[in-house]
Amino acid sequence: MELLVAGIGTVGAEKIMETVLKKAQLTGVDIDFVMATGYGRRNFDPAHGELSELSCHAKGVLFKNPQVRTIIDIGGQDAKVLRINDKGVMENFMMNDKCAAGTGRFLDVMANILQMPINELEKRAELAEKPAKISSTCTVFAESEVISQLATGETVENVIAGICNSVASRVAGLAKRVGIKEEVFMSGGVAQNGGVRQALEKELKVPIKWSEASQMMGALGAAISAYEQVKKRGVLNE
Amino acid sequence: MSNEVKKKSPPDPNSAKFKLGKIATDAYVDAQAAKDRGEMVGWCSSNFPVEIPETLGLAVCYPENQAAGIAARGGGERLCNISEDDGYSNDICAYARINLAYAKIKDTPEQNMPEPDFLLCCNNICNCMIKWYENLAKDLNIPMIIIDIPFNPDYEVSDAQVAYVKAQFMEAIKQLEELTGKKWTEEKFKEVMEYSGRTSRAWLAATSEAKHTPSPFNGFDLLNHMAVMVTARGKKEAAEAMEVLHKEYLENVETGNSTFRAEEKHRIMFEGIACWPYLRATSTGLKSRGINMVTTIYADAFGFIYDDFDGMVKAYCNVPNAMNLEHARDKRVKLIKDNHVEGLLVHTNRSCKLWSGFMAEMSRQISEECDIPHVAFDGDQADPRNFSEAQYETRVQGLTEIMESKKGGC
Numbered sequence: 222m223e224l225l226v227a228g229i230g231t232v233g234a235e236k237i238m239e240t241v242l243k244k245a246q247l248t249g250v251d252i253d254f255v256m257a258t259g260y261g262r263r264n265f266d267p268a269h270g271e272l273s274e275l276s277c278h279a280k281g282v283l284f285k286n287p288q289v290r291t292i293i294d295i296g297g298q299d300a301k302v303l304r305i306n307d308k309g310v311m312e313n314f315m316m317n318d319k320c321a322a323g324t325g326r327f328l329d330v331m332a333n334i335l336q337m338p339i340n341e342l343e344k345r346a347e348l349a350e351k352p353a354k355i356s357s358t359c360t361v362f363a364e365s366e367v368i369s370q371l372a373t374g375e376t377v378e379n380v381i382a383g384i385c386n387s388v389a390s391r392v393a394g395l396a397k398r399v400g401i402k403e404e405v406f407m408s409g410g411v412a413q414n415g416g417v418r419q420a421l422e423k424e425l426k427v428p429i430k431w432s433e434a435s436q437m438m439g440a441l442g443a444a445i446s447a448y449e450q451v452k453k454r455g456v457l458n459e
Numbered sequence: 460m461s462n463e464v465k466k467k468s469p470p471d472p473n474s475a476k477f478k479l480g481k482i483a484t485d486a487y488v489d490a491q492a493a494k495d496r497g498e499m500v501g502w503c504s505s506n507f508p509v510e511i512p513e514t515l516g517l518a519v520c521y522p523e524n525q526a527a528g529i530a531a532r533g534g535g536e537r538l539c540n541i542s543e544d545d546g547y548s549n550d551i552c553a554y555a556r557i558n559l560a561y562a563k564i565k566d567t568p569e570q571n572m573p574e575p576d577f578l579l580c581c582n583n584i585c586n587c588m589i590k591w592y593e594n595l596a597k598d599l600n601i602p603m604i605i606i607d608i609p610f611n612p613d614y615e616v617s618d619a620q621v622a623y624v625k626a627q628f629m630e631a632i633k634q635l636e637e638l639t640g641k642k643w644t645e646e647k648f649k650e651v652m653e654y655s656g657r658t659s660r661a662w663l664a665a666t667s668e669a670k671h672t673p674s675p676f677n678g679f680d681l682l683n684h685m686a687v688m689v690t691a692r693g694k695k696e697a698a699e700a701m702e703v704l705h706k707e708y709l710e711n712v713e714t715g716n717s718t719f720r721a722e723e724k725h726r727i728m729f730e731g732i733a734c735w736p737y738l739r740a741t742s743t744g745l746k747s748r749g750i751n752m753v754t755t756i757y758a759d760a761f762g763f764i765y766d767d768f769d770g771m772v773k774a775y776c777n778v779p780n781a782m783n784l785e786h787a788r789d790k791r792v793k794l795i796k797d798n799h800v801e802g803l804l805v806h807t808n809r810s811c812k813l814w815s816g817f818m819a820e821m822s823r824q825i826s827e828e829c830d831i832p833h834v835a836f837d838g839d840q841a842d843p844r845n846f847s848e849a850q851y852e853t854r855v856q857g858l859t860e861i862m863e864s865k866k867g868g869c
């Protein structure tokens with residue numbers, strides 16, 4: 222699995238299709254079923270079906286980890302917590318409300334003002350002695366909070382740990398409302414960030430699993446459900 | 460699959476839709492006519508006992524109803540901005556912001572209503588109402604009559620609460636008699652009570668037809684028809700129109716028709732006030748997935764059935780926003796069970812703090828008791844700036860997929 226970044230909108234998705242097919246030395250006719258997911262899913266013409274990223278993340282995660290019962294997915298634009306029943310099916314979910322606080326975009330903005338790549342945040346958070354308190358929900362206000370904390374002499378490490386805690390506490394609120402059932406798995410891009418993961422484990426008092434491929438779980442789920450659709454029809458291309 | 464009911468054009472004047480629409484429109488026309496005749500007219504909050512002005516023969520308009528109309532026709536943001544420029548916080552209910560702006564500008568292309576000579580306010584719906592009406596009274600320099608019906612923390616309405624509220628009803632009648640010169644008669648009250656009972660019974664009966672699968676109606680119909688339940692329950696025409704509505708739904712059950720013009724694949728309950736600026740987006744998001752919103756708490760809330768003055772007082776103490784969480788939950792659980800609801804869609808309405816506030820815990824309890832998924836989306840009844848269609852779509856699709864998988868699909 223590989224992550225390709227191709228911008229936003231359906232043009233990005235089309236470009237990715239092209240790249241993937243080329244790499245796999247396939248053409249469009251070799252593909253029986255294209256499942257679209259994510260925010261542009263309804264507008265992607267080449268798709269034969271569409272499935273929400275909620276179901277896709279659930280499918281992807283459960284394919285690899287069937288014993289998971291709670292999935293925390295923090296992506297770029299939203300944060301969601303999914304509850305999985307004993308049959309391995311999503312039975313409820315909760316998403317962030319009001320704004321982008323507690324999402325990957327919040328971390329992007331913070332990394333930007335700290336002038337460091339986003340994957341640097343994890344390493345620096347580990348060095349924190351006493352995490353700073355970033356209490357503002359609003360991303361823009363939190364930005365000014367970070368600047369003023371740094372201006373008053375707070376260490377960058379403590380501020381970064383505070384930023385991770387702030388994301389974790391927003392998402393932990395959602396998770397508690399859905400009800401935590403072990404095992405807990407974290408998918409989505411923010412799963413790569415150990416600072417947020419550890420802060421979440423502390424808040425929720427449960428171990429949280431993740432994988433290097435956490436960010437790809439949605440795509441994996443979409444591929445699995447496309448496969449299921451084709452199997453249902455009983456015509457698989459050789 | 461339900462057969463489609465063909466769109467009738469021009470509208471059939473004998474249809475419930477036509478009759479109910481006419482009652483809602485006439486309310487504004489009649490109030491303006493009364494004003495033109497030199498009579499005093501009022502502005503009235505939606506859960507103020509409509510029986511009082513109706514019995515006294517006073518024309519009143521409902522600012523919440525007008526604000527919903529303005530928002531549905533695209534004027535919400537414009538009027539909210541006027542109030543905000545005057546210093547009202549963006550956090551205040553958008554109905555209040557729209558109406559306070561209207562009280563200032565007095566003219567909108569979307570929906571006008573006559574200037575008030577008095578205000579009738581009741582806080583059984585929320586306390587924002589009190590400050591909103593106080594400001595109106597001050598700005599327009601007119602009297603405000605208030606009935607205080609506090610939130611009831613107990614399951615049942617106590618005799619003490621009835622006594623407290625009844626004394627205020629009596630006082631409000633007295634104040635209005637003195638102010639307007641109109642007279643309360645028991646005979647007229649009886650007549651109003653009778654019509655109100657007939658209208659309510661027909662409404663309850665019509666909405667309960669959703670127990671059939673497929674439902675004979677699209678639940679979005681209720682959001683429109685309820686305007687009559689709020690403003691005109693005590694009128695003869697309202698009783699008659701609601702009875703026609705029930706008859707039409709019964710006919711639909713018999714013939715397999717429905718005003719839901721798609722295959723009914725899933726049945727949900729919608730919680731909260733409609734997102735008026737995005738009515739089309741929110742209803743299409745459901746319909747395109749074969750989801751019929753078969754019921755809402757309005758189905759129960761406007762069943763004002765009582766036999767005497769005390770019964771009426773008690774009914775007004777028992778409106779949805781004034782009752783405790785357990786009572787409110789049980790009413791919804793009943794609607795869900797009676798109407799075979801498979802999912803709950805909650806509008807976290809940024810305007811309505813009270814209603815949205817208790818929904819988080821209530822939906823959790825409902826979901827557990829009825830074993831159905833519940834999903835919430837952010838929005839606003841009248842301020843278009845608090846809604847994102849893409850966010851709504853994702854949540855509705857997630858809900859659909861859970862309902863599908865529970866049925867063994869997907």
Ligand code: SF4
Pocket residue numbers: 523552553554555584585586587588732780810811812813814840
């Ligand atoms: S806050 Fe809610 S109950 Fe109060 S007026 Fe606004 S919409 Fe109605």
